[in-house]
Amino acid sequence: MMNFWAEHFRRSHPEDPSLSLQETSERCRSDDTVHAKLVVENVSKVFVTKRGNTEALVGISLVVQPAEFVCLVGRSGSGKSTLLNLIAGLEKPGQGRVLADGKPVTGPGADRMMMFQEPALFPWLDVIGNVLFGLKLKSGLTRTERREVAEFYLRSVGLEKFVHSNIHELSGGMKQRVALARALAPNPKVLLMDEPFAALDALTREQFYDDIQRIWREYKKTIVLVTHNVREAACLGERVLVFSKHPGRIAHEFIVGLQRPRDINSVAVANYATVITRALKGALDPELRGKPLGADEVAALTA
Amino acid sequence: MKRLLFASLLFLAILLLWQSVVSIGVWSPVLLPSPESVLRYLYTSITDGTLLEASLVTMRRLLLGYCIGLVLGLPLGLLTARFEICEDTIGVIALGLQTLPSVCWIPLALLWFGQTENAMLFVVIMGSVWSMAIATDNGVRHVPPIYLRAARTMGSRGLHTWFAVVLPASLPFLVTGMKQSWAFAWRSLMAAEIYVTVLTGFGLGQLLHFGRELNSMEQVIGVMIVIVLIGLSTDKILFSPWEQFLHHRWGTAKTG
Known part of the structure; x- marks a missing residue:
C-alpha cells in the first residue's frame, strides 16, 4: 500500500514530473473507457412501489475521466x-453495470x-x-497518522480552530465543511x-464554490455533483449533464470551458446557466440532444 | 444561592406545618409521629447500624438485579429492532410484561425460588429488563437513516455499524431507558421487600414492614425518608454523568 504521506505530498505538488498517470490522462477523450475513473454502462433502475413501478433511470451511459468535475442537473425525480x-x-x-477504476461496483x-x-x-x-470515523476504517494507518491526516483536512477546509468542537455548536456551513473534511x-x-450546498444560505454557498474549486484542483479529485441549481452546475462543472424526467435520461451535455477559478456571478457563467435552464425545460432543439455543447454553441444560443 | 434559600424555606415551612398539626393533636401520635421522634429514630438506627445495614442489603439486591436487567434488556432490544421475527415474539412479550406491575411477579417468585435472595433478584430483573429492551428497540428505530448511509459510504458494515453508529446514535434513548429501568427496579424491590421476608438479609422494605407491625410510625416515616433520599442521590450519581455528556455533545436540554 502506498504511503499516505507520500501520496499527500505528491498531490500538493502538481508540478512534480513524477506524477501518476492520472495527471496525463486528464485530457483524454471523454469516451476513453480504459483509463476512465467511472463508467456507467447502459444502466436502468426501476423502483417497485405499491402504486406501481417507477422507472428512475433508463439506459444511462456515462464516462467520467480522472480528475474530472461533472455536474448532474435535473428536476426532482429525474433520477x-x-x-x-x-x-x-x-x-x-x-440492468447494466457501474465500473470504478475498471472494476464493477x-x-x-x-x-x-x-x-x-x-x-x-x-x-x-x-x-x-467525525473526520476520524472514515480513517479508522482504513487499514495501515497508525493513531498519530490518522490524527495528522484529520487535522490536515480540517485545516484545508478552514476549521483548524474547531477541532474539538461539538457538532451542535457549529453553523450549517461549518457542519458541511466538516462533512467535506x-x-x-x-x-x-x-x-x-x-x-451538498442546497441547505446553505447564499453567502456561505458562494464561499463553498471557491473552496470546492480549490480542493478539486489541489487534490485532483474526480467529482460528480448532483444539483438542481443550474448556475452552480455551470460554475463548478467541467461537464454539465442535463437529465430529463420520466424516465430519467441524459438529455443534453454541456462542456464548460471557462477559466478557473470561476465566479458564480460572472456573465460567462450566467450565459451557460441560461442555456442549461432552457435545456432543463426541454426548450432546446431536439437535434442538439446527445451532442456535447461547448462555448460556441452556447454563444450562438444566447446571441 | 437565591434558589437554595427558597428551597430551604419551603422545607422549613413543611416541617413547621407538620409540627403544628402534631402539636394541635388532630391525629393520634400513633398515626402521625412528631418530626422530632422521626429524627430520634433516624439517629438511633444510624448509630446502631441497622439503617446502614438495611440500606446496603437493599442496594446490593438492587444493583445486581438492575445490572442483570440492563445486560439482558439491551441485546433483547437490539434483537427486536433488527429482526422482524424477534419483534413479533420477544417484542410483544416485552410490551406485555412491561405493563404488568412487577409486584405481580412476587407470588411466582416465591413459588419458584422460595424465601431466598434469588426471589428478590428475579423480581428486580423482571421489573427492569422489559423497559430497557423497549427503550433500546425504540432508540435503534429512531436512528436517522442518513447516519447509516454515511457510515456505509465510509466503509462501515455489519457489527461495526451496530457498535460504532447504531448504539451511540441511540444513546439519548438508552439513557432514558436506563433511568426508567432504574425506577422500575427500585419500585419492584421495595414491593418485594415489604411483601417477602428473606432471612439472609433485612432490607429497607423489611424495615418499613416491621415498623408497621410494631405500630412504630416514626420508623415507617424515617425509612420512607431514607428511601426517597437514596432514590434521589442514585439518580444523580448514576445518571447525571450521562446526561451531562448528552447535553455537552448533543446539545440536549440541561437536566439537573
Whole structure:
C-alpha cells in the first residue's frame, strides 16, 4: 500500500514530473473507457412501489475521466440522485453495470466518498472524531497518522480552530465543511456530492464554490455533483449533464470551458446557466440532444 | 444561592406545618409521629447500624438485579429492532410484561425460588429488563437513516455499524431507558421487600414492614425518608454523568 504521506505530498505538488498517470490522462477523450475513473454502462433502475413501478433511470451511459468535475442537473425525480447512489454503491442497478477504476461496483468503497444535502455528522463525536470515523476504517494507518491526516483536512477546509468542537455548536456551513473534511480524509479518488450546498444560505454557498474549486484542483479529485441549481452546475462543472424526467435520461451535455477559478456571478457563467435552464425545460432543439455543447454553441444560443 | 434559600424555606415551612398539626393533636401520635421522634429514630438506627445495614442489603439486591436487567434488556432490544421475527415474539412479550406491575411477579417468585435472595433478584430483573429492551428497540428505530448511509459510504458494515453508529446514535434513548429501568427496579424491590421476608438479609422494605407491625410510625416515616433520599442521590450519581455528556455533545436540554 502506498504511503499516505507520500501520496499527500505528491498531490500538493502538481508540478512534480513524477506524477501518476492520472495527471496525463486528464485530457483524454471523454469516451476513453480504459483509463476512465467511472463508467456507467447502459444502466436502468426501476423502483417497485405499491402504486406501481417507477422507472428512475433508463439506459444511462456515462464516462467520467480522472480528475474530472461533472455536474448532474435535473428536476426532482429525474433520477440524478439515484445515479449517484448507484455509483456510490448504496444501490444496485437493475440492468447494466457501474465500473470504478475498471472494476464493477458491488458496494460502497473507500475510493468513493459521498456528501449529502444534510451534513449527516455524528452528534456523539466531536469534529475531529467525525473526520476520524472514515480513517479508522482504513487499514495501515497508525493513531498519530490518522490524527495528522484529520487535522490536515480540517485545516484545508478552514476549521483548524474547531477541532474539538461539538457538532451542535457549529453553523450549517461549518457542519458541511466538516462533512467535506470527513469525505476527503480517507483520500478517495472520487467525491460524490448529492446537493451538498442546497441547505446553505447564499453567502456561505458562494464561499463553498471557491473552496470546492480549490480542493478539486489541489487534490485532483474526480467529482460528480448532483444539483438542481443550474448556475452552480455551470460554475463548478467541467461537464454539465442535463437529465430529463420520466424516465430519467441524459438529455443534453454541456462542456464548460471557462477559466478557473470561476465566479458564480460572472456573465460567462450566467450565459451557460441560461442555456442549461432552457435545456432543463426541454426548450432546446431536439437535434442538439446527445451532442456535447461547448462555448460556441452556447454563444450562438444566447446571441 | 437565591434558589437554595427558597428551597430551604419551603422545607422549613413543611416541617413547621407538620409540627403544628402534631402539636394541635388532630391525629393520634400513633398515626402521625412528631418530626422530632422521626429524627430520634433516624439517629438511633444510624448509630446502631441497622439503617446502614438495611440500606446496603437493599442496594446490593438492587444493583445486581438492575445490572442483570440492563445486560439482558439491551441485546433483547437490539434483537427486536433488527429482526422482524424477534419483534413479533420477544417484542410483544416485552410490551406485555412491561405493563404488568412487577409486584405481580412476587407470588411466582416465591413459588419458584422460595424465601431466598434469588426471589428478590428475579423480581428486580423482571421489573427492569422489559423497559430497557423497549427503550433500546425504540432508540435503534429512531436512528436517522442518513447516519447509516454515511457510515456505509465510509466503509462501515455489519457489527461495526451496530457498535460504532447504531448504539451511540441511540444513546439519548438508552439513557432514558436506563433511568426508567432504574425506577422500575427500585419500585419492584421495595414491593418485594415489604411483601417477602428473606432471612439472609433485612432490607429497607423489611424495615418499613416491621415498623408497621410494631405500630412504630416514626420508623415507617424515617425509612420512607431514607428511601426517597437514596432514590434521589442514585439518580444523580448514576445518571447525571450521562446526561451531562448528552447535553455537552448533543446539545440536549440541561437536566439537573
